Amino acid sequence: MIETVDQSDARGTSSQKRKREVVYVSAPLDLRDAPETFHTSAPPRLRWWRRPLLRLLYVPAIIAGMGITIGHLLKNLILLRQPTISFPEIKPFIPKRFRSRHRLMQKDDGSVRCTACMCCATACPSGCIYIVAHEVEDPEVEKAPRVFDIDGLKCVYCGFCVEACPCDAIRMDTGVYPEAEIKRGNFVWNMDKLMHDIPDNLPE
Amino acid sequence: MTEALVLILRPLGALGFFMTLIPIMIWFERKGCAFIQDRVGPNRAFIPGLGLRLAGFVHNLADVVKLVTKEDFIPAFAHRGLYIAAPMLSMAAALLTYAVIPFADDLTLGSVTFALRAVDTDLGILFIFAFSSLAVYGVVLAGYASGSKYPLLGGIRGTAQMISYEVSLGLSVMGIVLIFGTVDLNEICRVQGQLLFGVVPKWGVFLQPVGFMLYLFAAFAETNRSPFDMVEGESEIVGFHTEYSGTKFALFFMGEYVAMAIQAAVIVTLFFGGWQIPWLPTSALIENASQVLVVLLGAIAVGALGFGVLLLRFHRWNKVRWQDERKREGIILAILLGFGPAITALLGLTIVLSTDLSGSVPNVVASVAQFLAFSVKVLFFCWVFIWVRWTLPRFRYDQVMFLGWKVMLPLGLLNLVVTAGLRLLWL
């Protein structure tokens, strides 16, 4: 475990190779066997006369770095090549399959297409969908949601609810992503908001 | 009467110059660092009603409102009196030093000649050193009075740094003093109007390159700017003003910026000819006043035109619609600050070309030209302070001390000895 190493000078090529005896201990298994003082494998320090003077002063490196920064500044100031966009005024491009805020689909008569089967709430990994069902008169379906809340702060936008829905009642294609609110309660979207507070011209 | 007016106006003018530099530098800092980092920077704060944003300049106002209306909090264990006095001391020490910096050559109006600086004294650099050395009190007292051990350590650290670099600061200037044979800043500026080998202006930076580098680094350390901003180092090391908030913190902040502006002015005065326009001494400026005025107005016209075009390009690039108030503001600003001044300058140009200047007007023109040259240089060095901050990483504390005592002090001594030897050989 204890080995004695001849450590030559850091530059190796110098004619005077000073031999120092350094005791290296990689991992003392038994501390009783370890010597009282031991060196960890720190890199050998260059003596000050061996260090390049210019590097000691840092000046060329500083000037090079300042060139880089002023280059960025001039590029941005004159050529206007900033990747940043002014967000609220300019919206970023949102791809078609981006999973954005949910919407609930409607039937032709305007009532909600959801049948309160609870598939989405079951599939939801974060438990953000809260449904209360009630019976409806419609002969086609047994029941419909009376309350359909999604907590936007819990939602992880995984899209499992969309996959799970058997009747294509919930979709995540609005292109809306939640903006800032001043109350947490405002992030709980109710059925009305999910059905009607959506952009126009979305696919049916 | 005139004397009294001059006596009041000179300090006020100088004070106004350096106080105006504060918001400009803060704006430089914000917008400059944003552009260096490929960001847009602040552009949200606006004046309600007017909708003016001024490309982030209004953020200064917003900051002032925020800092002034904040709770004036004093920690429970703080030493009340010192806690309140420390930021004032910091600001006062920074503000005392502007007094001896000349803005232009002596101006002759009729039969009266007066120096264009706040206090007409020949103490020069010594005055600046004496009062900037008092700035340490602000740091040390803030650290002590906060009644908390981390600011105390920060204060000790900052004090040690400032004391250490004051030595290098003084040493690096001694070479300049040796060469020019005076400590009066106005005299130093005047000597720098001569030519070296008939080609290069006799600026301090050409005569004392090593001294200039040392002074620059020491000035960074002295004003606690990056890369020597251990005193602040908000992210990894606790500084002396951790316990400060509100107006008191604002005073520290402004004190730092004033100190920076004054250091920039001192660098310009010592090493870059001060108010000297290269190759144009004051007498030549006065003799050719009308040409100077033409060139000045032309430069203003071209600069304003470029500025206006830049503003318009910015707003086109921003892709904002006409209904957006920012678009309107951009166009209004481009007209007000860009095309308007350009046209006015061109009109003035035609007037100047058709008339002869007489009386003391040429002297005033020369002074204005020199003042503009001085301002441009000072603004550039203010920018250098910011530029370096957003380029270099912060030094570790032991590296700061190493650099101060083991690199800069010996280099400064060597520079002094070599300068003295060369001076002996030449004379």
Add this chain to the structure above:
Amino acid sequence: MDVLDRPEGFLMVAAVLFVIGVVGFILRRNLIVLFMCVELMLNAVNLTLMAVARYVGASMEGQIMVFLVMAVAAAETAVGLAVVIAIYRKRATVDVDDMTVMNG
């Protein structure tokens, strides 16, 4: 008569400062405060030197003496404070009453 035409005003201020320094030196026990009292006395002497040279001899030798005294005071402070730090390291106190090693 104007105060500034005669040296007495300055000399009295110097005397008062010197006495304050002496009294403080006797009264206080904190080593650092003792140092400051010595500095105060040096300062009073500086004032005297300046005043007498300026008003009696009309010479600048007083100013030169003051300059040299300042340099000496700086050296004295540096050494003195180093001694204070050394004592504090050794004994963890700067109270002169605790320094009784020489009592035997």
Add this chain to the structure above:
Amino acid sequence: MESLLFWFFSVIAVVSAVLMVCFRNPLMGALSLAISFLATAGLFALMTGPFVAIMQVLVYAGAIMVLVIFVIMLLRADEASLDRERIGPFRFALGALIGLPFGGFLLVAVGNFGGKVEAATSALPPDFGSMKSFGRMLFNQYMYPFEIVSILLLVAIIGVVVLAKRDF
């Protein structure tokens, strides 16, 4: 106007010197001493010694007092000795016993000064106290004292380094 300045500076100098003795907290004492030094710098300037005044600010207020405060903060000695240091009646009596006669003697001596010595007021050369004449005098007539002081400073530097490095 200028004699008003004289009173202003001397009152500040004396009062802050008294405060320096009276403050139990050495840091406050050091601060008031710094103020006293600044006021003394004003007095120097009134005696047509602008260079000395500036050096007073630079050396005393800017370097020496900062060093003292630095050491005070480094040692945190204020808290250690604050509760112990009380000026007892015996010490107070001793101070008064020495201070009062001494001060009285000095003041009487200074008061008699005017009767004994003629003040040369009017004949000051125009460049009295200016940097140029000061430097010329210092580096011609007083070259050797200057050099000796520089050697003293060197000795002080070495001594301080030795004192600080050595472990007692």
